[in-house]
Amino acid sequence: MARTPDLNPGTPTPRSGQYEIVGPRGGRTGEERTSTRGNPLPPPPKAGQNYRLVDATKHGKR
Numbered sequence: 001m002a003r004t005p006d007l008n009p010g011t012p013t014p015r016s017g018q019y020e021i022v023g024p025r026g027g028r029t030g031e032e033r034t035s036t037r038g039n040p041l042p043p044p045p046k047a048g049q050n051y052r053l054v055d056a057t058k059h060g061k062r
Helices: none
Strands: 017-022 028-035 050-056
Touching: 028 050
Parallel strands: none
Antiparallel strands: 017 028, 017 050
16 A cells, blocks of 8 residues: 655645644654534644644444
8 A cells, every 4th residue: 555645744644534733854753633524724843844644444334
């Protein structure tokens, strides 16, 4: 499975789910934020940090 690209803060969320905050060089911070599709990603705690999708929301048929 290909790694998803890092997303900048303020970018519209491509898929609903949990996004991990990653450092400027791609290092993991252990912090996550939940965002829903179409909403902008929130500002991270520190400058230079971005987001990476780690767990997409799963929708079942009703």
